[in-house]
Amino acid sequence: MSSKVLIVVLLNSIVCFSLTVLPPQLKFGAATAAYQIEGGCGKDDKGKSIWDIYAHSIPSPIKDHSTGDVACDSYDLWKEDIKMIKFLNLHFYRFSISWTRILPSGFSNRINSKGIEYYNKLINSLLENGIEPMITLYHWDLPQNIQILGGWTNSRIVDYFADYAAVVFRFFGDRVSSWITINEPSSICRDVYEYGNGAPGLESPGIGTYICGKNVLLAHAKVYRLYQEHFKNTQRGRVGITIDSIWAEPFDEGDEKASDIEMQMSFGWFANPIFSKMGDYPDIMKTTIAKRSSNQNFTTSRLPAFTDAEIAIVRGSADFLGLNHYHTWAVSNINYSVLDVSFDADKGTYLQKKAEWKDPDVLPWGFRKLLVWIKKQYDNPLVYVTENGFADSSESLDDQRRVYFLESYISALCTAIQEDGCNITRYAVWSLMDNMEWTDGYTIKYGLFHTNFSSSYRNRTKRSSAFYYKGICSLAEPSVTVV
Ligand SMILES: *[C@@H]1O[C@H](CO)[C@@H](O)[C@H](O)[C@H]1NC(C)=O
Ligand SMILES: *[C@@H]1O[C@H](CO)[C@@H](O)[C@H](O)[C@H]1NC(C)=O
Numbered sequence: 001m002s003s004k005v006l007i008v009v010l011l012n013s014i015v016c017f018s019l020t021v022l023p024p025q026l027k028f029g030a031a032t033a034a035y036q037i038e039g040g041c042g043k044d045d046k047g048k049s050i051w052d053i054y055a056h057s058i059p060s061p062i063k064d065h066s067t068g069d070v071a072c073d074s075y076d077l078w079k080e081d082i083k084m085i086k087f088l089n090l091h092f093y094r095f096s097i098s099w100t101r102i103l104p105s106g107f108s109n110r111i112n113s114k115g116i117e118y119y120n121k122l123i124n125s126l127l128e129n130g131i132e133p134m135i136t137l138y139h140w141d142l143p144q145n146i147q148i149l150g151g152w153t154n155s156r157i158v159d160y161f162a163d164y165a166a167v168v169f170r171f172f173g174d175r176v177s178s179w180i181t182i183n184e185p186s187s188i189c190r191d192v193y194e195y196g197n198g199a200p201g202l203e204s205p206g207i208g209t210y211i212c213g214k215n216v217l218l219a220h221a222k223v224y225r226l227y228q229e230h231f232k233n234t235q236r237g238r239v240g241i242t243i244d245s246i247w248a249e250p251f252d253e254g255d256e257k258a259s260d261i262e263m264q265m266s267f268g269w270f271a272n273p274i275f276s277k278m279g280d281y282p283d284i285m286k287t288t289i290a291k292r293s294s295n296q297n298f299t300t301s302r303l304p305a306f307t308d309a310e311i312a313i314v315r316g317s318a319d320f321l322g323l324n325h326y327h328t329w330a331v332s333n334i335n336y337s338v339l340d341v342s343f344d345a346d347k348g349t350y351l352q353k354k355a356e357w358k359d360p361d362v363l364p365w366g367f368r369k370l371l372v373w374i375k376k377q378y379d380n381p382l383v384y385v386t387e388n389g390f391a392d393s394s395e396s397l398d399d400q401r402r403v404y405f406l407e408s409y410i411s412a413l414c415t416a417i418q419e420d421g422c423n424i425t426r427y428a429v430w431s432l433m434d435n436m437e438w439t440d441g442y443t444i445k446y447g448l449f450h451t452n453f454s455s456s457y458r459n460r461t462k463r464s465s466a467f468y469y470k471g472i473c474s475l476a477e478p479s480v481t482v483v
């Protein structure tokens with residue numbers, strides 16, 4: 001394998017990276033999400049989402065008591081975003097559409113032309129600059145009006161989500177060819193319904209968690225089928241879903257089974273129904289939850305079953321598998337009481353960092369193992385890495401740790417493609433700039449660009465990692481074929 005040296009002038013230093021030649025099919029991008037950057041809360045007829053309500057609840061559930069009312073103010077400052085994207089030389093930019101900016105009531109009976117105009121300006125400007133838009137339809141900002149009806153635990157949401165998606169495809173689909181239906185189902189269903197961490201702040205452990213999961217899968221599949229039926233012929237785009245996953249390394253010899261259960265019940269929960277040959281949830285998940293439910297005297301499994309027709313609709317409903325990856329954990333078994341009605345008790349695993357891991361936040365070998373596991377498990381699907389990045393709480397511009405993180409993870413990615421034969425064509429850094437990190441507010445930073453939240457201009461400033469990533473994007477020359 002030949003290698004190349006990349007010389008990057010960072011803020012306070014010049015760094016040489018010895019890099020395997022980048023796989024020619026690999027395209028580089030950066031990612032954001034509407035609530036985290038847009039602000040423009042209530043502007044131009046935007047309706048309220050669950051995050052608008054949640055972040056304003058008292059006492060504040062947000063670490064620094066902040067909200068996303070202004071965030072990076074990308075609603076007004078989107079031209080500044082374009083400048084950063086151009087500086088980085090990105091091949092694509094992944095962002096999300098705010099459902100209630102397009103449909104203020106949540107329902108498709110009334111379309112907000114100002115919202116349409118905003119995304120038209122953004123999309124057109126990206127295209128004029130040779131940058132491909134990659135759009136997420138749902139990145140957690142559910143219309144409050146739909147939450148009132150039960151949100152993701154009401155199966156009607158499947159139709160409401162499809163109605164919204166149809167509007168988006170109708171208005172933007174002529175210029176956009178990469179669509180992600182839903183970002184991180186397990187964050188939507190587990191972090192929220194299981195742990196109450198995030199909007200709408202409701203908890204229904206071991207029950208609502210799985211109802212939500214089923215509806216997310218059905219909503220995704222309905223939108224995929226809708227696109228195939230009504231838009232694919234003319235718009236020729238690709239529709240996928242983004243699932244987040246850790247890598248679950250066995251803690252010790254003998255913990256392989258625990259590692260497998262962790263992977264199956266966290267990632268397989270959403271990936272298996274779509275990407276496995278047979279469809280449906282992983283067997284181990286079905287049997288474990290059915291057995292525990294029965295021991296708890298529930299009349300049926302707390303994991304709601306799919307009908308055969310639903311299995312068929314969901315199976316194969318993606319043109320690519322979007323993957324968000326941040327962490328590797330060591331996994332072992334732990335005993336929960338048989339009476340414990342929760343996702344964690346169903347899973348029965350314990351996650352920790354190993355003492356021998358010198359830098360437990362930077363474990364690129366875990367990323368590679370995860371990519372190889374996905375290849376084996378789902379017969380080498382086309383994977384887009386839709387998020388990967390490094391968090392700290394530093395205002396510093398010379399973010400050497402982030403540069404080191406990106407360098408080692410991009411290397412692991414290249415190895416997974418070149419040596420392990422994984423089918424990966426996209427990689428996006430989370431995030432373009434510091435933004436509103438949900439319940440962490442503005443306390444943690446992921447940005448290639450620093451955002452000054454004390455200034456009404458929300459000035460964006462290049463970090464060292466921006467110079468590094470620009471080097472990578474400029475080095476990569478993806479072939480013309482777009483997959
Ligand atoms: C389930 O019901 C049986 C029979 O009524 C009872 O013996 C058992 O204690 C119940 N189990 C739980 C977990 O409540
Ligand atoms: C869990 O409980 C079972 C049965 O009581 C026991 O055999 C096993 O060693 C326990 N495992 C752990 C990890 O504590």
Ligand SMILES: *[C@@H]1O[C@H](CO)[C@@H](O)[C@H](O)[C@H]1NC(C)=O
Pocket residue numbers: 380381382423483
């Ligand atoms: C990657 O996946 C795409 C879509 O399924 C397929 O067309 C392509 O042949 C695959 N490439 C490899 C190297 O497996």
Ligand SMILES: *[C@@H]1O[C@H](CO)[C@@H](O)[C@H](O)[C@H]1NC(C)=O
Pocket residue numbers: 452453454455456
């Ligand atoms: C952020 O903006 C404020 C207000 O304009 C300014 O006082 C401060 O120096 C800026 N901070 C940085 C790190 O640029």
Ligand SMILES: *[C@@H]1O[C@H](CO)[C@@H](O)[C@H](O)[C@H]1NC(C)=O
Pocket residue numbers: 455457459
């Ligand atoms: C912040 O942005 C404003 C508007 O673009 C600009 O006038 C100002 O000089 C910037 N401040 C800094 C510290 O760069």
